[in-house]
Amino acid sequence: MSRTLAEKVWEAHVVRHGSGAEPDLLYIDLHLLHEVTSPQAFDGLRLAGRQLRRPDLTIATEDHNVPTIDIELPIADPVSRTQVETLRKNCAEFGVRLHPMGDAEQGIVHVVGPQLGLTQPGMTVVCGDSHTSTHGAFGALAFGIGTSEVEHVMATQTLPLRPFKTMSITVDGELKPGVTAKDIILAVIAKIGTGGGQGYVLEYRGRAIEALSMEARMTVCNMSIEAGARAGMIAPDQTTFDYVQGRPHAPTGADWDAAVEYWKTLRTDDDAEFDAEVRLDADELTPFVTWGTNPGQGLPLSASVPDPETIVDENERVAAEKALTYMGLTAGTPLRDIHVDTVFLGSCTNGRIEDLRAAADVLRGHKVADGVRMLVVPGSMRVRAQAESEGLHEVFLAAGAEWRQAGCSMCLGMNPDQLKPGERSASTSNRNFEGRQGKGGRTHLVSPLVAAATAVRGTLSSPADLV
Amino acid sequence: MEAFTTHTGVGVPLRRSNVDTDQIIPAVYLKRVTRTGFEDGLFAAWRGDEQFVLNQEPFRAGSVLVAGPDFGTGSSREHAVWALMDYGFRVVISSRFADIFRGNSGKQGLVAAECSQSDVELLWKLLENEPGTEVTVDLTNNTVVAKDFTAPFTVDEYTRWRLLEGLDDIALTLRHADDITEFEQHRATWLPTTDPLPAG
Numbered sequence: 029m030s031r032t033l034a035e036k037v038w039e040a041h042v043v044r045h046g047s048g049a050e051p052d053l054l055y056i057d058l059h060l061l062h063e064v065t066s067p068q069a070f071d072g073l074r075l076a077g078r079q080l081r082r083p084d085l086t087i088a089t090e091d092h093n094v095p096t097i098d099i100e101l102p103i104a105d106p107v108s109r110t111q112v113e114t115l116r117k118n119c120a121e122f123g124v125r126l127h128p129m130g131d132a133e134q135g136i137v138h139v140v141g142p143q144l145g146l147t148q149p150g151m152t153v154v155c156g157d158s159h160t161s162t163h164g165a166f167g168a169l170a171f172g173i174g175t176s177e178v179e180h181v182m183a184t185q186t187l188p189l190r191p192f193k194t195m196s197i198t199v200d201g202e203l204k205p206g207v208t209a210k211d212i213i214l215a216v217i218a219k220i221g222t223g224g225g226q227g228y229v230l231e232y233r234g235r236a237i238e239a240l241s242m243e244a245r246m247t248v249c250n251m252s253i254e255a256g257a258r259a260g261m262i263a264p265d266q267t268t269f270d271y272v273q274g275r276p277h278a279p280t281g282a283d284w285d286a287a288v289e290y291w292k293t294l295r296t297d298d299d300a301e302f303d304a305e306v307r308l309d310a311d312e313l314t315p316f317v318t319w320g321t322n323p324g325q326g327l328p329l330s331a332s333v334p335d336p337e338t339i340v341d342e343n344e345r346v347a348a349e350k351a352l353t354y355m356g357l358t359a360g361t362p363l364r365d366i367h368v369d370t371v372f373l374g375s376c377t378n379g380r381i382e383d384l385r386a387a388a389d390v391l392r393g394h395k396v397a398d399g400v401r402m403l404v405v406p407g408s409m410r411v412r413a414q415a416e417s418e419g420l421h422e423v424f425l426a427a428g429a430e431w432r433q434a435g436c437s438m439c440l441g442m443n444p445d446q447l448k449p450g451e452r453s454a455s456t457s458n459r460n461f462e463g464r465q466g467k468g469g470r471t472h473l474v475s476p477l478v479a480a481a482t483a484v485r486g487t488l489s490s491p492a493d494l495v
Numbered sequence: 496m497e498a499f500t501t502h503t504g505v506g507v508p509l510r511r512s513n514v515d516t517d518q519i520i521p522a523v524y525l526k527r528v529t530r531t532g533f534e535d536g537l538f539a540a541w542r543g544d545e546q547f548v549l550n551q552e553p554f555r556a557g558s559v560l561v562a563g564p565d566f567g568t569g570s571s572r573e574h575a576v577w578a579l580m581d582y583g584f585r586v587v588i589s590s591r592f593a594d595i596f597r598g599n600s601g602k603q604g605l606v607a608a609e610c611s612q613s614d615v616e617l618l619w620k621l622l623e624n625e626p627g628t629e630v631t632v633d634l635t636n637n638t639v640v641a642k643d644f645t646a647p648f649t650v651d652e653y654t655r656w657r658l659l660e661g662l663d664d665i666a667l668t669l670r671h672a673d674d675i676t677e678f679e680q681h682r683a684t685w686l687p688t689t690d691p692l693p694a695g
Contacts, residue, residue: 043671043674043675043678044671044674046653048652049651049652049653049656050653051653053668053671053674053675055675055678055679055682057682057686058687058689064525064526064572065571065572065573067528067529068528068529068530068573071528071529071530076665078665081675083689084688084689084690085688085689086689087689092522092525093526105526107526107527108526110526110528111526111527111528114528125689125690125691145687146687146689148686148687151686156571156573157570157571158569158570158571158595172571172595173571173595173598174571174572174573174576174595174598174599174602175573175574175599176573176599176602176603176664177598177599177602179665180664180665180668183665183668183669184665184668184669184672184675185675185679186668186675188653188664188667188668190651190653222513222565222568223564223565223568223591223593226565226591226592226593226594227594253569253595254569256565256568256593256594258594258595276692277687277688277689277692278687279685279687283684283685284685286683286684286685287683287685290683322513322515322568343512343563343564343612344512346510346511346512347511347512347513350511440517440522440570441521441522441523442522442523442525442526459515459517459569459570461515461517461518461569462517462518462540463517463518463521463540464517464522467521467523467540
């Protein structure tokens, strides 16, 4: 029978098929942990007297709470510090490998897994973090879970789940210069809406997707959750194999050959059917930015703030009105005229080396505009070291940006890097929810290229505006 | 988990779509390492506004939340479910829930009841016109009843069974521990482990 990529990976992990309404029991190949969503799960294990079944398929890092300056000092916020210390105690007690603050392999959990070669095609990967969808870029079935499920995976290395429906997102054509993976995914979310992917695994395919690098594919899959989908996937190909080969945990020798032979079967069969299909033309895409308070409220940078009066659906109209009030925007204002106070380059969406290179290329020879603060936060300590070996940090510092240590940073208001009430950012992160970057903060989601150009001009801009 | 069959409590109309989990509980409230006490973070940003529905009597004591579509989108934080339950909510009614939120609710015994949007609109009007109206959510019959309003709702069948029985997922899975061990014996040899690599 013809099957999609997602169905193939699912079937390969079924421990036990459920009958009737009962879910399948799915085996989990890799469980990633961080400090925020794990403490109550470890507590649950202890209370029930259960063991962590497979510490050798589990790895932890500190990312959400960590400061990105003065990391040699104790964390100033005592509650954050307790949470990080609790992770350290739990990992020591249950035998879990941990990369703590300051470690050469520390970083955002979704940057660390792929760079260590722990994320490989055809695997099932979970983490108590919705952006686990990132790992789907390798043709893995990867999705975020809640703390009860974290505890379930700890105790059983499985999850009871009903199969997802499948949706293909075909992006044909070729991206124009200055248009990136971030613009693809923001356009996808604007098209299908924040609920459009609910219940589905998205499979991104088509020429424009095949042409993307691994890091760009991770950017696309990362924001599948913003379209409501728990997972996004891209079929593995030579680009994938080249990225994985030689990484610390990649197979070697005969194992490598056997793995690649299997990975090459991980493609949707020609006559397989998806439950839903969406098409986009890459040739028509331009730099995309959000104007509202959910990631579906986005438009091309060349557009203006929309007028809620023109929105037919009542719920969407009310949502748009509330969004404009919160964002302090007036309908009809060209998006290019919107001034920002802060530019954030980083996160599990856009904190990899290619993102930093792209932004540095725009910034070279320019200065960050007066009154604008730019934070550059590498996704991991490896990314930071690589950037420094290429001299990228000098470009950022010369432009007047801040060069930070690795962490989630300003993607979410949990660590010291936050917007103040009323402050406005252009951010390469993934969520523009009310207060996401700090209480009262206003977020415009953008690509690294738009972030860098915006830092120079002080208003939402693309690199083409700098010429 | 405590079994759930039926619940009656004050209905709270929340006329918003896309209530993401950052709104339900902002990240700054996620730093606790315990499983209780999250009610102070529930809708924290909105509760500063005295017009917010939970700041009005008699909604303050509500236990059945009636929200717009796409409730619980965004972050996977189960703290959103804990915050709702710690505050006193036992049921959320919406025409569409985000997948992870719905899953988390089912694990904790919070009923995420899916109704049609037209029924949600009728309930909103009823609750706004007659504040303090009690809503009965009956999981044995899958019905929502408030005064003379009655509507069906859906919850996936397996979650419904677990909620009615009050069963713990992990204990259910451990009944199949032998199947898991059997599966593990046939995993491909090239699959990675997280064991530290030898230095150099």
